[in-house]
Amino acid sequence: MEATREDALAAGEADDQEALGELRLEWQGRLRRLLAAQPDVAVELRRLLDELEPSGSTAPSAKAIHQHATASGRARVYQAGRDQHNTQR
Structure with a gap:
């Protein structure tokens, strides 16, 4: 776990x-x-996950994202739920 942690920290810093x-x-x-x-470990893991995420939902897809935008005239609106790359000028 220590080696993985170090690798993850280094990768995060390098944006790898x-x-x-x-x-x-x-x-x-x-x-x-x-x-x-060891299926019995799943019960303990679920307890730990529920402790960390009290709503009981750890799946990213279960978290709602709501976006609203209004544009007028020649304005443009770009929305994304995650990464977005826009090269228009």
Whole structure:
């Protein structure tokens, strides 16, 4: 865990999304194998997740994002729920 933490911090500082994605996948696999081998651990993990996210919802898709914009004249509005790259000038 220490090595992964150091790798994640370094990748975050370097904005290395590829490395962060690899670390995320690595730990998803480790957790999946742990839960398959020891299903009783899932109860404790759920308790911990509920403690960290009291609403009981840890899935990003369950969090609502509401956006509203109004443009007039020749104005433009660009909205995104996440990354957005705009090269228009």
